[in-house]
Amino acid sequence: MRLISAFVLGVVFALGLGFAGMTQPAKIINFLDVAGHWDPTLAFVMGGAVAVSFGLFPVILKRRTPVLGERFVLPEKKQVDAKLVVGAGLFGIGWGLSGYCPGPAVVSLATGTWPVLVFVTSMAAGLSIGRRFR
């Protein structure tokens, strides 16, 4: 059951990214280009997503357990540290250079095109290195 729910929610997540325009790197770059042809529509994606999760997460976390699991697995770190800021800063540079963040890049693998394959392969390499230093 847990595998089916994860699979179905992965599909819904991907459709959301696609409809939202997140799998269009040019749209991401125009959203980040506040000094140029700024395209603010992606702010509505973040707004729509966070409005739903911001409202539902506290209600869900009042339960003792998730519906299909023994416990909620949540990040334990609370401290803002240099690794957080440096890591997020580097991520933003890569995001601005490519227009891809991890979710849309994985979804775009479906196109089977070289740019996405190259990006995701090198992202996977970066992830496995970065996680050793966290």
Added chain:
Amino acid sequence: MDAISVLTALGGGVLIGGAASGLLFLNGRIAGISGIVGGLLPPQRGEGFWRLAFVLGLLVGGVLLLRTYPAAFPTFQAPSLARLAAAGLLVGFGTGLSNGCTSGHGVCGLARRSLRSLVATITFMGTGALTVYVVNHVLRGNFR
């Protein structure tokens, strides 16, 4: 920006937030893509299957988009492969080091009222905007 693109952006966002809430409600997990993928590199014992199922769902969703809404994907020339490889390394290393990306810190972390995620989101939005500024307005297309 027109009414239709605002509505599809909002609708897409609601699906993303809904899927993230569903994964917390049903599986008790955070829908952070860099974390879910990173947890497969390498897979941990007894832990990898739900991650694989979610990633498989993302790929199947991508195929469905390709079949029903191909406009979701670009048709124009991408940046050079060298630039994409460098960007991929930065995105992977950065999200690995800071434990999250747009979904984990942005959508789920803000929903948990996490200060770490708020700081991360402001930081990657800031350096992203700064990078695009340098590429588009300082280097002006001299960088592919």
